[in-house]
Amino acid sequence: MYKRFAKIAAITILVFTGHISRSQSRYHPATLFPALPLLPPGNEYRTATGEPGPAYWQNQSDYVLDVTLDDHKNVIKGTATITYTNNSPKALSSLWLQLDQNVYKHDSRGILSGLFQYKDAEKKVADGGFQIEDVKPAGASAGSITYDVYDTRMKLSLSQPLQKGQQLTFRIQYSYLFPVNYKNADFQVNRTDIMPSKNGDIYAVAQWYPRMCVLDDAEGWNTLPYLGNGEFYLDFGNFQVNITLPSSYLVEASGDLLNPEEVLTPVQLKRWQAAKAGSDPVFIRSAKEVAEASSRPAKPTCTWKFKMDRTRDFAWTASKSFIWEASSFSLGNGKKVMGSSLYPLESDKPNSWARSGEYIKFTLQHFSEKWFTYPFNKAVNVASNLDGMEYPGIVFCSARDTGNIYWAVVNHELGHTWFPMVVGSNERKYAWMDEGFNLFIDNIATKEFNKGEFRGYAEIDMPVTALFADSLLPILSRPDITPGNQVYNVQYQKVAYLLALLRNEIVGVKRFDAAFGKYINDWAYKHPTPWDFFRSMNASVGEDLTWFWKSMFMENFRLDQKIAKVENSGGNKTMVTIENIERAAMPLLVDITYVNGIHERRSFPIEIWQYNTAYTFAADRNETVSRVVIDPDQVYPDVDRSNNVYELKK
Structure with missing residues (x-):
């Protein structure tokens, strides 16, 4: 030889x-084309073929949240009861939680680093974020718990270690203060918001309760501080949420509404039931009813009760100004889903929020058929100050968008159901596995929507060569080290472009779609790393794509x-x-x-x-x-x- x-x-x-x-x-x-593999070897937790291994584990976090909204002080106050299940191989003497909204404090790492900052750095703004009043174990045998808050993280020290296979239930008394200068839009990055409208403020309520950090086999406790660009990494679990606020508000949320008869008027209840049972759009509250006092129950407060299982987060919205439209539709496997749209009179335009229900239906049906069945019983689209932000079962889109931009935002935010709400990647470190994957499937959906109504709009907002400028960081860079003017180019467009290139030109549509679908199904409700994705695609298409991952993702070649x-x-x-x-x-x-x-x-x-x-x-x-x-x-x-x-x- x-x-x-x-x-x-x-x-x-x-x-x-x-x-x-x-x-x-x-x-x-x-x-x-190296002889030695660039990807780490597989193990019993994560196999060399990109699948979860026989010993793969992840912990579970279940929440019962009982809160009230004070709409005069813009404060949420209540109790978070968390049941944490330790499935890891060893006992835990401490637990970590995220308090993301502490980034709104004037001395937070996000503010001081300039990554999450006020538009006017010299302007003095009152602190927002969390106040932790108490942390106590729920059971007498659980021992004592002490806690310390470090910026956007909280450490719980346990007097008795939590053994493998054991659960610990504890209660946190807390309050959360919204950013106070919301009307002036002082923050450069904002994932929770209050938007003024003619008939009342619209609350977009997210990251509003203490959330467990993820403990995984790849990096241990994932305790990176929240700085702004990096989003979230969360356990899966079950939620029961009870929200008390003045009865003049309409509320929608991630989960299923358990007590519609207690929070809706008799007329609204009938409409809600009709929307849930039928396929025609129903206005649970119409535009002309928004200003009518009779469109809400005649009592001081309502407690809205929701339930959601096998989810990684929970968000909600509330406003006196909402038009509320809903309709139900079936997915390919026969599952029925309710689409719910809430927006103020100002957004009631034919080329905008009046098409919300249409966009919800197409997006969920298309992605369910193409990749993985939509996992929740409803999808909520809310008009807000946020240009677009996603949570399980609910998204916040701009109240001002129209035309192609409105379609693109709704489709994209709902597309996040698949990445990262189902495939639970670590957004804090690998935003491209969330944003880029989502934009890639969005572009495919856009070509098929309404006989290509929006097909003529460019998928890439710049020359392709700009995606490979020497100044750009590699895709495999942490979001918080990525300059703001590179985030969309690198984490969104470049990833979507490269996946389309791999699909259409290198391995072929049939092989790629089968491989990508297998990756989604293998890692549904789990936590894949980039190496799992690379290995999964290699194994499924039957090619060593090291040259592609190395040059296009690990480096900016x-x-x-x-x-x-x-x-x-x-x-x-x-x-x-x-x-x-x-x-x-x-x-x-x-x-x-x-x-x-x-x-x-x-x-x-x-x-x-x-x-x-x-x-x-x-x-x-x-x-x-x-x-x-x-x-x-x-x-x-x-x-x-x-x-x-x-x-x-x-």
Whole structure:
């Protein structure tokens, strides 16, 4: 074998080194095609084929939340009763919780680092966030608990370790103060909000209770502080939520409403039941009824009770100003879901919120059929100050959006049901597994919505080459180290572009869709890492895509394929040499035109770049070539197309 490969190597040197100087190219094949794997080895928790292993574990966090809203002081106050189940291999002497909204305190790490800051850095704004009043175990045998708050985290120290397989129930008395200067939109990043409208404020209530940090086998306790760009990483569990507030408010939330007869008027109850049972849109409260006192029960307060199982979070909304429209529809497997839209009179426009129900229905039906069945019993879309923010079963979209932008936001936020509400990746570190995956499936959905109504809008808001600028960080970068002007480019658009490239050009639609669907199903209600995704796709498509993950995700490598030489030699076949100039590699597509006008399209696999920086091949016909074009349809991200064309000199 040695002599055979030595002979091939000698021939290769004769073919290439006479024409191509290695110094012209930055490409090193061994970087993209290493002998040793770049991905960590599989283990009993996470297999080398990208599936959860036989010993995979994750802990569970169940919540009972009893709270009241003081709409004069904008304070939520109440009790969070949390039952934490330790499924990890060892006993735990402490637990960690997230208090994300402490980022609103003037001395928070997010404020001081400038990542989550006021628009006017000199402006003094009153603190928002949490006040923890007490933490106590719910059972007498649980021992004592002490707590310490560190910025956006809280540590519970247990007097008795929580053993493997045991549960601990404890109660937290707390209050949460909304950001007080909401009307001036002082915060650069805002995932909870109060929006003024003509008929009353609209509360978008999220990250509003102490939430358990995730303990996993990959990194232990995930206690990164909340700084702004990085979103959330949460356990799955069950929720019971009771919200008490003035009866003049309408409330919707993540979970199923358990007591509609107690919080709706008799007329509204009948409409709510009709919307749940039928398929036609029903206005539970119409536009003309918004200002009528009779559209709400005649009592001081209402307690809205909700329940939601197997979810990672819970959010809700409340306002006196809501128009409330709802309708039910079936998914492909026969499951029935209610779509619920709430918005103020100002948003009641035909090319905007009046189409909310239509967008909800299509999005849930399309993604359920294509990838994984929508897991909840309803989907709520709320008009708010937030430009778009997602939670299980409920999304907040801009009250002002219209047209294509409104469609795109609703589709995208509901698309987050699949990433990360079902596939529970770590958004704090890997936002691209949430935002990029979601935008990728959104782009597919947009092409199919309403016979392509919004198909003409660009998927990428910039030249593709801008996604590979030297100044950009790699996709595999923490969100909180990513400059704000790169977040959308890197975590959203570049990931969506690359997945589409992999799907459409490299492995094919059929193979990709089957592999991507398997990844979703394997990791539904679990916590995959980037390595799990890479290994899963490799195993399912039957290819070692290390070169792709390395160059496109782990690094910000660029692609530049160059026509280095075209040798027309009389009646013999023309020899064409293509050089790989930059550090990335992609399959090669070449269009050849002969002087007689005949075209020839040639394609070559990625393996041609395993050996050297250049590749030479012969045209198929014994005729003179007049033109050669690399990647004629521009499907690959070549950063310099000026060297992609050869023209025969006349």
